[in-house]
Each structure stands twice: as structure tokens, then as C-alpha cells.
Amino acid sequence: xxxxxxxxxxxxxxxxxxxxxxxxxxxxxxxxxxxxxxxxxxxxxxxxxxxxxxxxxxxxxxxxxxxxxxxxxxxxxxxxxxxxxxxxxxxxxxxxxxxxxxxxxxxxxxxxxxxxxxxxxxxxxxxxxxxxxxxxxxxxxxxxxxxxxxxxxxxxxxxxxxxxxxxxxxxxxxxxxxxxxxxxxxxxxxxxxxxxxxxxxxxxxxxxxxxxxxxxxxxxxxxxxxxxxxxxxxxxxxxxxxxxxxxxxxxxxxxxxxxxxxxxxxxxxxxxxxxxxxxxxxxxxxxxxxx
Amino acid sequence: xxxxxxxxxxxxxxxxxxxxxxxxxxxxxxxxxxxxxxxxxxxxxxxxxxxxxxxxxxxxxxxxxxxxxxxxxxxxxxxxxxxxxxxxxxxxxxxxxxxxxxxxxxxxxxxxxxxxxxxxxxxxxxxxxxxxxxxxxxxxxxxxxxxxxxxxxxxxxxxxxxxxxxxxxxxxxxxxxxxxxxxxxxxxxxxxxxxxxxxxxxxxxxxxxxxxxxxxxxxxxxxxxxxxxxxxxxxx
Numbered sequence: 264x265x266x267x268x269x270x271x272x273x274x275x276x277x278x279x280x281x282x283x284x285x286x287x288x289x290x291x292x293x294x295x296x297x298x299x300x301x302x303x304x305x306x307x308x309x310x311x312x313x314x315x316x317x318x319x320x321x322x323x324x325x326x327x328x329x330x331x332x333x334x335x336x337x338x339x340x341x342x343x344x345x346x347x348x349x350x351x352x353x354x355x356x357x358x359x360x361x362x363x364x365x366x367x368x369x370x371x372x373x374x375x376x377x378x379x380x381x382x383x384x385x386x387x388x389x390x391x392x393x394x395x396x397x398x399x400x401x402x403x404x405x406x407x408x409x410x411x412x413x414x415x416x417x418x419x420x421x422x423x424x425x426x427x428x429x430x431x432x433x434x435x436x437x438x439x440x441x442x443x444x445x446x447x448x449x450x451x452x453x454x455x456x457x458x459x460x461x462x463x464x465x466x467x468x469x470x471x472x473x474x475x476x477x478x479x480x481x482x483x484x485x486x487x488x489x490x491x492x493x494x495x496x497x498x499x500x501x502x503x504x505x506x507x508x509x510x511x512x513x514x515x516x517x518x519x520x521x522x523x524x525x526x527x528x529x530x531x532x533x534x535x536x537x538x539x540x541x542x543x544x545x546x547x548x549x550x551x552x553x554x
Numbered sequence: 555x556x557x558x559x560x561x562x563x564x565x566x567x568x569x570x571x572x573x574x575x576x577x578x579x580x581x582x583x584x585x586x587x588x589x590x591x592x593x594x595x596x597x598x599x600x601x602x603x604x605x606x607x608x609x610x611x612x613x614x615x616x617x618x619x620x621x622x623x624x625x626x627x628x629x630x631x632x633x634x635x636x637x638x639x640x641x642x643x644x645x646x647x648x649x650x651x652x653x654x655x656x657x658x659x660x661x662x663x664x665x666x667x668x669x670x671x672x673x674x675x676x677x678x679x680x681x682x683x684x685x686x687x688x689x690x691x692x693x694x695x696x697x698x699x700x701x702x703x704x705x706x707x708x709x710x711x712x713x714x715x716x717x718x719x720x721x722x723x724x725x726x727x728x729x730x731x732x733x734x735x736x737x738x739x740x741x742x743x744x745x746x747x748x749x750x751x752x753x754x755x756x757x758x759x760x761x762x763x764x765x766x767x768x769x770x771x772x773x774x775x776x777x778x779x780x781x782x783x784x785x786x787x788x789x790x
Contacts, residue, residue, distance in 0.1 A: 427655075427659075430648070430652055430655065430656065431656065431659070433645075433647065433648060433652075434645050434648060434652075434656050436647070437645040437646065437647040437648060438642060438645060440608075440640070440642070441640060441642050441643075441644075441645060442645075443608060443628055443629075444606065444608060444628065444638045444640050445632070445638070445656055445657060445659075445703070446628060446629045446631070446632025446633065446637075446659065446660065446707075447629065447656070447659070448627075448629045
């Protein structure tokens with residue numbers, strides 16, 4: 264049972280890495296908190312649901328569509344909202360208020376448009392029968408979703424460390440002032456990171472019905488809490504630290520659900536409190552936060 | 555064709571409602587070295603930020619090679635040949651190589667590679683540690699990397715904010731020696747400093763006091779003014 268819980272936790276950990284990755288990328292680059300992150304994830308889930316319902320589109324193709332569309336939506340949204348925030352004295356606090364409003368609006372519009380019924384996609388779409396790992400049987404949809412999550416993390420890594428734009432993005436993460444002084448086009452870099460953050464939330468949303476069972480328009484705040492736990496554990500502002508946070512969160516969640524199931528919902532809050540008390544810089548700390 | 559590479563006139567600027575610059579202006583000619591002397595709080599950094607577009611000018615104008623750049627964004631000014639070395643100077647979380655590539659981000663790739671090799675030849679300590687994080691360097695080495703980063707884009711005008719800050723006299727001499735080499739290649743320099751050692755580089759000097767430009771002239775003329783000599787050289 265312990266091995267099964269640990270393996271499931273690892274699989275869920277990879278998925279929750281994807282859940283937190285976009286939020287951490289946006290915070291790392293812009294130092295703003297996108298409280299609507301969970302709602303963009305929810306919109307990704309609804310997109311996958313409708314694309315599957317109308318066109319029987321495979322979730323992998325839906326994920327590709329969602330990545331492109333959400334990233335493109337993120338660009339004008341960035342220019343509409345974020346430059347004003349970045350120019351403000353207390354951009355972090357202002358971003359909380361602004362994105363809270365956006366989150367409420369997205370949730371309300373989605374509820375009006377699609378109702379509050381729970382939506383899901385059958386797990387067999389991603390393959391039937393369990394996958395056996397170290398003698399343990401895991402649903403194929405979980406393993407598939409975890410694989411996609413790892414691929415998304417790898418893409419973000421390649422973007423940050425193997426491309427010119429990624430290098431400029433890391434420079435902005437290290438010091439926004441120095442980046443501007445060096446001639447980096449701050450808003451271009453930030454807009455792309457913001458779009459990518461929404462795109463990653465969208466991909467996580469596509470696989471949410473398989474990992475979370477079902478989605479409703481009200482799932483955003485719950486996702487945000489999990490995402491915050493993941494990125495605070497992994498180190499706020501360090502996108503790749505999210506992997507560690509995701510694994511810690513996923514394994515803890517599965518162990519709790521296995522041995523203390525009635526307490527499992529408390530886990531994100533417990534992890535947040537524990538890390539903030541014991542190691543507020545996150546498990547990876549300052550050593551890697553700068554880039 | 556005007557001889558002036560950079561020409562700033564009547565600049566007023568500040569932070570919030572606090573006015574720091576009061577009609578400040580200066581010129582830097584092609585290939586010339588200008589030192590801007592001033593005490594802490596005189597407005598040197600503010601003036602440099604306005605020249606680079608990091609802070610908006612409330613009034614006045616800035617021109618580069620005859621073209622008005624007063625409202626131009628910093629990245630466009632850098633594209634036109636300006637480079638700025640701030641007090642931070644480098645990105646500590648990025649490698650030495652990446653710092654140089656960012657400094658030369660607007661250069662043509664082949665020209666940038668050649669320039670980086672040239673700079674690695676001048677700074678062998680950096681060449682040996684290309685993949686090391688800039689944050690792992692000593693203060694002096696970081697400053698050298700800052701100089702190399704600012705030069706990697708082959709700028710026409712290098713603007714430096716207190717390059718001697720936190721440096722030992724030995725490193726200060728090294729920075730001056732390196733900058734002297736590039737002057738021969740047509741690089742114009744504008745250096746804001748408190749450290750009068752940098753006057754060794756200067757063709758002309760400005761003094762800034764309370765956000766206003768006071769003296770403008772050669773180093774010899776500065777020495778000839780007893781009051782200024784007392785103020786900046788501490789002589790009786």
C-alpha cells in the first residue's frame with residue numbers, strides 16, 4: 264500500500280508541478296500573483312470537455328490547441344493589465360486585488376454560460392487498462408497526464424535555458440532594473456511569460472478531468488491553493504523548483520489519502536504553514552531562486 | 555554632422571514630487587571621455603537614468619548623434635549605440651557567457667562572437683570561467699564582467715555609474731586601464747564618479763551639485779579653480 268501511495272503520489276506530483284508551473288513563471292518574471300490562474304485552468308478543462316464532446320478531439324490535441332490559444336489570449340491581456348501593475352509601487356498587492364476580480368468574473372461568466380454541473384471526460388480516452396509500475400497498477404489516464412506534465416516542464420526548461428528569449432527571461436527574473444538598463448524589452452519578455460503561464464494553466468486544465476475526477480466553474484480557488492502550496496514548497500519565483508514542490512505535494516497528498524483520508528483536504532494549508540514557518544524561502548531556497 | 559554624440563539640455567527630473575535635477579545639461583563628443591563629478595545625493599545617478607531613458611525627463615531634451623531621443627525607450631537607445639553600466643553591473647544568477655551575450659543582444663551573432671573573444675582576451679579571469687555564475691565572482695571580478703558586458707555590444711557611448719564603488723585601488727586602476735584601451739577605438743565615455751582617480755581618463759569634466767551642473771571644462775581648468783579643487787580633491 265505504501266509503494267502504491269508513493270508511486271501514485273509521484274504521478275500526481277508531476278501533474279501538480281504543471282498546475283503550479285505557470286503561476287510560478289508569472290510570479291518569477293513579473294513579481295505579480297495571478298489569482299485567476301486556477302480559473303484559466305478551469306477554462307482549459309472546459310475547452311477540452313467541449314472539444315471532446317463536439318469533435319471527439321483527443322486531449323493531447325486539445326492541449327496543443329489550448330496552449331496556443333491561451334498563450335495568444337495572454338499577450339493582449341498582459342498589455343491591458345500588467346504594465347500598469349508593474350509601474351505601481353505595490354504591484355504584488357495590487358495584482359492580488361486585480362486578479363481576484365478577474366477570477367470572480369471568469370467564474371461567474373462560465374457559470375452563466377455553461378451551468379454549474381460537474382463535467383468530466385472518460386478516462387478510457389487516454390487508454391484502457393492499468394499501467395503496471397514496480398508491480399503496482401496505476402490508471403493509464405494518470406500516467407498519461409503525468410507524462411504530458413513532464414513534457415511541459417521539459418519544454419519550459421528548454422525555453423528558459425536553451426533559447427535567447429529564455430535567457431532574457433531569466434535576466435528579468437534576476438533583476439528587472441538591470442534588465443531594463445541593459446536594453447532588454449521588458450514588456451515583450453513579460454508578455455510572452457504571461458501568455459506561457461496561461462498556456463501552461465490551460466494544459467493542466469485539459470488533464471484536470473482525469474486527475475481530479477471532474478471540474479466545475481468554482482474549482483479555481485481550490486486549484487489556486489494547491490498551486491500556491493506547490494510553488495511555496497518548491498521556492499516561489501523559481502519555475503523549475505516547482506518540480507520539487509509538485510512531487511512533495513503529490514506524494515504527501517497520496518499518503519494522506521491512503522492513511523488519513525479524512526484529513527487529506529487540509530494538506531495544502533498544512534504544507535503552506537509548515538514551509539512558511541520552517542523554511543520560508545522554499546525547499547530550494549535562495550540558492551537557485553535567482554534564475 | 556554635429557561633433558556632439560550626446561547632448562542633454564535643461565533637464566528637470568525627479569521621483570514622485572521630489573525634483574532632483576534642475577536644468578541639468580551636458581555634452582559628450584564622439585570618442586570623448588567625460589567625467590561627471592559629484593558628491594552623494596548630487597543627482598549623478600538620476601541624470602544618467604534620464605539620459606538612458608530609465609527615468610522620464612520632466613522637461614528638457616536629450617539627443618544622440620543629432621536625433622532627439624528624449625521620449626525613446628531604453629532598449630531603443632541601446633540599439634542606437636548607448637550602453638549603461640549600473641552599480642549592480644551584472645546578472646548574478648546568469649553565467650559569465652550569458653551576461654556578455656545579453657550585453658551584446660542587439661549585435662549581429664558573428665560580430666558578437668568575435669567581440670566576446672576579444673573581451674575574453676582582455677579579461678582572462680573571465681575566459682577561464684565562462685560557464686560560472688556571475689554571482690560566484692569576487693566584487694572586483696564582477697565589476698570587470700560589468701565592463702565587459704557593457705562593451706560586448708560594441709557601443710558608441712558607454713555610460714557608467716560609479717564604476718569604482720566597492721573596488722580596491724588596484725581594481726580601479728585596472729578598470730581605467732581597460733577603458734583607456736577602448737577609447738582608442740572610438741568609444742565615448744560618460745563616467746559619473748566621486749573618485750577623482752577617474753579624472754586620469756577625462757577629456758572634460760562636469761560637476762554636479764544639488765541637481766545643477768556647476769563647473770564644465772578640462773581637468774586642468776578644474777585644478778586651476780581653488781574652490782573646486784578643495785571640494786573634490788580635499789586640498790587646503
